[in-house]
Amino acid sequence: MLSGIRTFSQSIFAKILFGIIAISFVIWGLNASILNLGNSREVAEVGSQSITPVELDRAFKRNIDKMRRVFGPSFDQQQAIQMGLLNNTVQGLVSQKLLEENAQDIGIGISDDKVRSSIFNNKNFQSQTTGQFDRKQFEQILYQNGYSEAEFIEGMRSDLMSQQVVTSLEAASTPPAPMVKAIAAYRNEDRSGRFVTLDNDDIDPIEAPSDDVLKKYYDDHGNQFTAPETRNATLALLTVDGIAKNMTVTDQEVLDAYNQRIAEFQTPEKRAVEQILFAPNEKESATEAYKALQGGEDFMKVATEQAGMKESVVKLGEFTKENMLPALRDTVFSLPEGGYSKPVETALGWHILRVTSITPAHEQSLDEVREQVENGVKRQKAEDQIFDIAAQLDDELGAGTSLKDAAEKVHAQLYNLTDIKKGQDLGHGIPDSQEINAKIYELNEGDESFLEETQNGDRYVVSVTKVTPSAVKPFKDVRDDVVAAWKVEEKQRRLSDKADALAARINDGSAKLDTIAAELDNSIDETGETTRDGRGLSADASPAIAGALFDLEKGKAKSVSGANGVAVVVLDNIKAANTDLGKDDPIVTELQDSLKQDIVSQYLDYLRDNISVSVNNSVINGLYAQNAAN
Structure with a gap:
């Protein structure tokens, strides 16, 4: 999970609003500097700045959405609170405000030009075609991540201010040489041995x-024989595809759409082309080849014998006029089927071209594509109307109409879902199934959600009608499962006991690994030279063997249980590590990053002592009371 968070944190949005949460994990806690804010409804006050409930809620929801991209759509608000993401969001915002306040105090300012330049130079907002800033792409990315333009620009300005402070602190983060050598000696030592499984x-x-x-x-x-919690729910779902099925279209609408999309139904003429190619200085050779063709020689024979070409190179394939090399386009598309050209000069050399087949241009009539066009019109109308239909569904529910009746009135798809397990696909071909499942598990029995929108734009309301708590299944129902599980554990115990006894024989000198392998009639495998983290370990060796090698003295043995079974491993060789590392070695950069974080953490401690910070837990708890109680 932490590796997923680290990967996610590289994005620009993580850096702006989730930016220095990693620092705040270390040095900031909600129990620190908590003062009574009286009647204030702010989440926190940091110097002259404040964090509003809206600001926290938006940041928290954005962070949950980002975590879903790492852990999947079933990651919900309750899980986020339980794993500390709410607290960390508050901590990150407080740390950000501290740095902003400090930047203002020491006179750091970020001009509009600097903000504009940072945005324009960000590759996320640049067109892949032109390499220039693309406003539509910029607006789309902001929308997808829940930002208004003004909010993003101010976030960027604040981040640039904070980064100026942080960057100045990171200058003195060179790790001491003795520390680097000690860690390198420990981490990069290699060991190797042999094992019998x-x-x-x-x-x-x-x-x-x-x-x-x-x-x-x-x-x-x-716990091995416990049935998981299940839920029954009623789901009213509005999808574009579902709405489109109930849409009616006129012949005129279909005709207009066909005319607008006519290019999709037109297939341009295609020609299969072969060529004989001579170098730019071989005009005479090209002329001789052309004369040979005029004399009746076979095209492929001339290409292979006079131009020295392979048959696969001669055959260029099919081309439309648009994708043919411009210098050859007119020549190719003026030839009859089976015809060949005079030598044509381009920057590549001299070409003799032959058209082996012609596929005429074709335009599909409206009758041929009517169903496709009609479905497209229905879908477009459904996309235009889904918002209004969703609003109508919301109004019906607000007026006290039951979910079933409200769904029927607006022609929403209605599903009665039974025995739903957490994280399980809902079946029935329901789109965004995992996302809806997560919402079902946010609710209690009898609860009905608000009108929700999925990441793909579908709208739904779900009501939890029954919750069946997890419970241990009766013994008689799972006896066979119990037998199977007991046998697996008993097998592991017996194998481990025998491996322990064999390792003891090696360690007391009464046997060698070769002797034991012969007794068992089993083969001996090599571990390969491996480090403590398993780098270099052979493919046949369990990762646990790497740890065992670093627990042993040379020549000694140990039993190891891992994914590949139970083994007896013997340490044969120890190879000391190279401790002379360059500045770009991962150990050096890792230590440098750690020192940077420590320095910034200490500076934030200093700021906390000199800038007033007040966090209002009652406001935070009020915002998320239901999930906090669970």
């Missing part, structure tokens, strides 16, 4: 135990 043939067959043993296992491992 035990399998089912190395232990006695496992028989099912008595019911007394199984019932004890069942009681001790109840």
Whole structure:
């Protein structure tokens, strides 16, 4: 999860509003500098600035949306609060305000030109075609991330101010050489060894135990045999495709749409082309080849023998007039089928061209594409009307109409969903299923959501009609599962016990790995030279073997349980690490980043002592009371 957060944090939006949360994780807590704000309805006051409930709520919702891109649509507000994302959002905003306040105090200002330049130079807002700032793309990205233009510009200005402060602090972040060497020596040391993996043939067959043993296992491992919480819900869904099915269109609307889209239904003429190509200085050779063709020689024979070309290179494929090289276009499209040209000069050399086949241009009639055009018109009308229909559904529910009746009045798709598990697809081909599932699990039994909009623009209202709590299944219903689980655990125990005994024989000198492998009739595998984190470990070795190698003395053995089974591993060689690292080595840059964070953290501590900070927990709790209580 943390790696996902780190990946996400590289985006421009994360840097602006989620920017220095990583710092605030370390040095800021809601219990610090909390004062009584009296009747204030602000979330926090930092010096002369404040954080409003609206500002917090927008930032929190944006952060949840961004986390969903990392963890999936089932990541909901309750999970966000439980994992501390609400607190961290507050902390990030407070830290940002501290740096902004400090920047203002020491006279740092960011001009409009600087903000404009930063936005215009950001590749996210530049057209891939022209490389220039694209306003439509800029507005679209802001809309997708929940920003108004003014809000984004001020966020960018604040971020640039804060970054000037932070950048000046990071200058003194060179890690000490002894620290670098010590960490390199530890992290980059290589070790290698050999191992034998035990399998089912190395232990006695496992028989099912008595019911007394199984019932004890069942009681001790109840979580393995627990049915998850399920929910029943009623869903009223408005999708463009669903609305389009009920749309009526006129013949004139279909004709107008066909005329507007006529280019889609026109297939231009195509010609299959072959060429004989000579170098720019081989005009005479091209002329001789042309004479040979006039004398009846085969085109491919001339190309291969006189021009030295391969057949696959001679055959260029099919071209329309638009995608043919301009210098050859007129020549190719003036030839008859089977005809060849005189030598034509381009910057590439001398070309003799032959048209082997012609596919005539074709325009599909309205009758041929009527269904496609008609569906397109219906969909366009549905896209235009979905907002109004959704508003009508909302009005019906607001007037006290039941969800079922309201859905029928506006022709919404109505689903009665049963036994829904958290994170599970809802079935029925419901789009944005995971997102709706997450909303279902935000509600309590009897609750009905507001009119919601999915990321793809669908609208829905969902009502939770029943919640069935998770419960342990009766023993008689899961006896076979209990037997299977007990056997897996018993097999692991027996294999581990035997591996421990074999490792002990190696360690007391009574046996060697080769001897044990021969006794088991098993092969010996090499670990490869590996570091502590498993880099260099052979593909056949479990990652746990890397850890075992660094727990052993040379020549000693240990049993290891991992994804690939139970093994006995022996350490054979130790290779000391190179501790002379360059400035771009990952260890150096990692330490430098850590020191930068420590320096900024200490500076924020200093600012907190000198700039008044007041956080109003009652306002925060009031905003998210329902989820905070769960």
